[in-house]
């Protein structure tokens with residue numbers, strides 16, 4: 001903690017004093033060039049993007065949502081509208097037909113979309129985070145030109161396939177194999193719990209290599225759903241994201257050309273981990289949107305519902321729950337803004353992103369639980385949206401690393417058992433080069 005009274009009052013004197021204390025000789029050129037980087041204000045462009053995502057949620061997601069959620073009915077039309085609005089290409093550079101906004105803006109879009117419903121943010125996570133941004137990071141120029149324009153505009157939808165029936169947290173146990181055959185690979189296997197399984201036109205999948213000299217026997221491919229041997233099937237009876245599509249993918253002797261491989265043979269696992277750096281960021285920022293939605297509903301209800309002649313908002317225990325939600329929202333924003341800033345700077349952020357995802361998803365579930373409590377019995381029906389927040393927020397504590405996996409990661413970083421090595425390919429920093 002800086003003791004302010006130690007500083008001379010005049011700011012110019014403060015500079016000189018800091019320079020002297022830090023042992024800098026040249027007082028005319030302040031050495032703290034990066035100090036302006038600690039700026040928590042959003043730019044006008046970021047504010048506009050946040051506002052347009054909020055309005056999109058109100059006008060294009062919420063109408064009819066309660067009925068669709070009740071009927072387990074997904075809405076492909078909403079995904080098309082998200083593409084038209086530019087959200088599916090928010091942080092893709094303009095030379096690939098994207099909006100060209102920064103990575104903090106991506107977080108803001110995810111927060112505002114998930115404030116309306118998790119299904120829209122899940123689409124952002126898999127289409128933008130796990131697929132398009134990973135392609136931006138690992139793809140060759142030819143691959144980026146081939147796929148990114150259609151993805152950034154929403155002309156095509158994309159998903160991500162890592163999980164298998166016997167490989168979730170322990171992804172290295174995956175059994176889907178890619179066997180080299182001339183210029184092609186023949187892929188056999190199965191993926192499960194894949195968001196947009198029935199809707200996506202293409203998927204980034206991680207496979208094991210049947211024969212390879214690579215140290216790590218994994219490879220990543222972009223596969224097209226029209227490839228012979230591909231099929232998908234929806235998963236029924238989900239607890240949450242009921243208005244979204246989740247399913248299984250099946251690959252039977254599916255021939256994929258080698259120019260669809262992302263990264264080299266042996267890079268498959270690194271590609272998957274990079275994808276999670278981007279997907280987890282969207283989940284962390286979206287979780288703040290759930291907390292905000294819980295606050296929107298709870299503040300309204302607490303002011304309307306009266307007991308003993310006064311609104312329940314006047315009861316201190318209700319206030320305690322509201323205050324706890326505010327705490328979750330504010331801490332959550334700081335955590336994801338930091339990760340967005342690190343992405344903009346081109347800094348490695350696996351540790352910070354895991355922390356944001358872990359903290360924010362737990363805070364969102366806690367906020368949703370409290371929101372149900374504040375609504376009493378009415379919170380236990382789908383007459384109010386809070387039961388949907390409760391079910392949806394639970395899922396985010398499972399996908400893209402369970403609560404336990406992130407707990408372990410944070411402990412391992414701190415204990416010195418885990419460090420991040422520099423990657424061969426990094427996500428383009430912001431501002432993007434022409």
Ligand SMILES: Cc1cc2nc3c(=O)[nH]c(=O)nc-3n(C[C@H](O)[C@H](O)[C@H](O)COP(=O)(O)OP(=O)(O)OC[C@H]3O[C@@H](n4cnc5c(N)ncnc54)[C@H](O)[C@@H]3O)c2cc1C
Pocket residue numbers: 126159160161162163167168169170192193194195196241246395398399400401402403404405408
């Ligand atoms: C709605 C939804 C959408 C999804 N979308 C996608 C998608 O688009 N693409 C995709 O690839 N996957 C997706 N998933 C899958 C998700 O990523 C996996 O469910 C997740 O990684 C956990 O794997 P698992 O379900 O096999 O659980 P398991 O790994 O079997 O874990 C079961 C339990 O054991 C605990 N556990 C596991 N390992 C350890 C350990 N080492 N130490 C302590 N505890 C441990 C876990 O924390 C958990 O509590 C989605 C899942 C859901 C629910």
